[in-house]
Amino acid sequence: MAIDKLFKDDATEEKGERARMASFIGAMAIADLVKTTLGPKGMDKILQSTGRGHSVTVTNDGATILKSLHIDNPAAKVLVDISKVQDDEVGDGTTSVVVLAGELLREAEKLVAAKIHPMTIISGYRMAAECARNALSQKVMDNKEDAEKFKSDLMKIAMTTLSSKILSQDKEHFAKLAVDAVMRLKGSTNLESIQIIKKAGGSLKDSFLDEGFILDKKIGIGQPKRIENAKILVANTAMDTDKVKIYGARVRVDSMSRVAQIEGAEKEKMREKVQKIIGHGINCFVNRQLIYNFPEELFADAGVLAIEHADFDGIERLALVTGGEIASTFDNPESVKLGHCKLIEEIMIGEDKLIHFSGVEMGQACTIVLRGASFHVLDEAERSLHDALCVLSQTVIDSRVLLGGGWPEMVMAKEVDELARKTPGKKSHAIEAFSRALISIPTTIADNAGLDSAELIAQLRAEHHKEESHAGIDVISGSVGDMAELGISEAFKVKQAVLLSATEAAEMILRVDEIITCAPRRREDRM
């Protein structure tokens, strides 16, 4: 007697081969989707949102593409997830990780078809991944001691990262921007203190790094537009009406004159507050909250520059650069730390007026102003720059560097191949497959550049058979070139993360032999 139903109505269950096939196909479809964006000659994708306005994004950042997709296949979701994590953790290599995981699964599918148990494949993959990581860590270069060389390493990494992005035309310019910005952080990974301001107009080349700090705000009316040797008080306090915060307080009066009196008292209170603030001996006051007309006028009278409604991040950054503390009470002026800067002035970028703080005390924060022809370009430029900044800041911590252009993959593939020859048993098939999956990355890079990948990879493999080879794919000339000479480098941390997360994800999907999809939650129809 058959059971009618074990699950709820719309739930589906897929088992064994079918389940495996569903997850393989889903994962490979995702990998193929982003595959064409890989490498310096990768193509972009247009994403149109389903929301109102159908806003359009043009990008070749793997994480951004995958984030915007609505996916139903659970295995595909795993891949989207690893790409997101890669983005959060190291910021770059979001496409590579998905492509590698997809290739690993493609190879696994062949092995499964050849009647090799998924668990055997997994253990082979694990051995291969371990071996590949060891191979990489033996080949790393670490130039932390030599500041000059290290900086050139950073420069190379930034250029390599940027070369696959929209900024590749001006990669030298932007690489310099990014390296300068990251060097200023002095080892901290807090990218928040690098502010990126996007202003449409001009060309990408007009983008610049500003040592000081730029606040996208206007100066109050009637206040000085330029202050030298500014003393800045950064505050987070109510400057509209300083309400009585005690709950339940209300004003009850019996005549008009009383209202006037209380209004006077309120004004008096505000005036006192402003006096106290001015009493700090400042000539610039930045508040996170609104400043109403009345106090603004008072500040103007005192010749103090007052900036209202700076957002929270702006305040924090400003506090960081100027070295002041964010104040909310003003009773003891002697102990509040004020921020200092040499010059505050209003500047024009394009058509917008911005406030520029220069000559700041602590150089930890800085601002990058991006210019570009359209908002799409600017958005993409910001994403690319963000990738570069992330990679650089991670490299500052872990200064190990590898060559790029498919070199690390070839090195790993060679070692993994060696391992496959030494390993007895069915595992060796899986290990071999792993090396094939690794090689598929340079293959894809070459394919995307319109080169003869089969020829190039064969040449590359021959080159790598020699000891201490630096050969990789030179996409520009379309041949095998010396990566060390061409100055193409990548961060070890990124490569390692790509390798490990891709293997982990492939393993996870391989282990599945049954997919149970629960009935989708019903939306209440209240129409």
Added chain:
Amino acid sequence: MALAFDEFGRPFIILKEQEQKSRLRGLDAQKGNISAGKAVARILRTSLGPKGMDKMLQSPDGDVTITNDGATILEQMDVDNQIAKLLVELSRSQDYEIGDGTTGVVVMAGALLEQAERLLERGIHPIRIAEGYEMASRIAVEHLEHIAQKFDFGVTNIEPLVQTCMTTLSSKIVNRCKRSLAEIAVRAVMSVADLERKDVNLDLIKVEGKVGGKLEDTELIYGIIVDKDMSHPQMPKQIEDAKIAILTCPFEPPKPKTKHKVDIDTVEKFQTLRQQEQKYFDDMVQKCKDVGATLVICQWGFDDEANHLLLHRNLPAVRWVGGVELELIAIATGGRIVPRFQELTQEKLGKAGLVREKSFGTTKDRMLYIEHCANSRAVTIFIRGGNKMMIEETKRSIHDALCVARNLIRSNSIVYGGGSAEISCSIAVEAAADRYPGVEQYAIRAFGDALDSIPMALAENSGLQPIETLSAVKSQQIKEDNPYCGIDCNDVGTNDMREQNVFETLIGKQQQILLATQVVKMILKIDDVISPSEY
């Protein structure tokens, strides 16, 4: 649908809206239930053992879970069938009670049901089967005690415990670094265990996960981690020898619960009120400062002014800390949770050697570490991993490992794994069956066969020939009189589980057999299923 008729042939209405309900009776009901139970067990069968496969589950909201933890699979499966629900409960109760073996218990129950079906076809009454199972389970449990071994470990010698946890972890996706995770789990349990009373309060172990990094970065922290940062960005990021004030009152103006109004009708009143307000904040901060606190942890929010005053007086503070975390902090630091500023005294402060803020990755994720606490009983296991699913799965695996370690501390008897205990029980049960007169003999024998199904599933999942392997191991057990022979899942080359160091806790195994038998008995006793039919 069976109905009662009166002498004129008119049906009696017995149940409310009788026509709309579907009803299964007698043997049909039992068989229907059994096949439902078997269907559930079949799903889990492939997840058993170190080479078991995972299941991918998509929740109604589209979230994906990948796991091979029986309890989790069943919980998320969202089953509709009543009998299937019983099995879900079964797995859950094994999870609550023991924490491990949640897959095994369901597979066991499925095997028992399968055997029962055959007996039913022979015409044996379900109650007799149930009774036979009951007897057999008692025999099996006694036999387990018989073959169980005492297991020595101490505070200094944790190696045996680590080995046990490794067995548990080897069936999970984390088996790549099972060694380090097992060590973490054991050290966590040992540090909170009360060895005198043989009790472990698992509440003291917090398992926290954060996406990113590698699985190898998972660490055990003798202290607490809070997913919060300092209330003011400019407060110090590291505090040594912290004296912590743990507050559940907000740094905000007072809000009496009763409704009230403060009337302002003169200018003087307005001004006094204002001054009072300022003084109020000042007092709050001053009180914390007076008792010597160097860190304030508060369950509620801060007013901007209070926040600045705290910074100003050089008193770092953390806000919006959850209630459970607050309790853990209080336990770990030996402090008291203070509900009012007035009650703050020096004795109520918690102490910690080091409090530091650590940031991760490229995003601004920051966590607060509270370490070297006065009372280091509370520990945190901090899991890192490639993606969210990985972390969730690691959490579940660690939970299992923790439970195993706890069970061993509670009672240090063990049985060997790899199906050896089941095979040995099966031999004992079958031998005992002949001594029972009556129909139960069949049921007891069937129970023995059902016990075999666990090693069989293990062998099948490991890619071995199930029947051949099982019969070989069985004959070896009888020939050598060695109850420690099991299935060699990992292809190590020996099937003596003592050499492979594969073992499980005695109570875990006993519980598995008892729970499975109980549920099967319950299912067998059902002879009528009335359910509202589709409309």
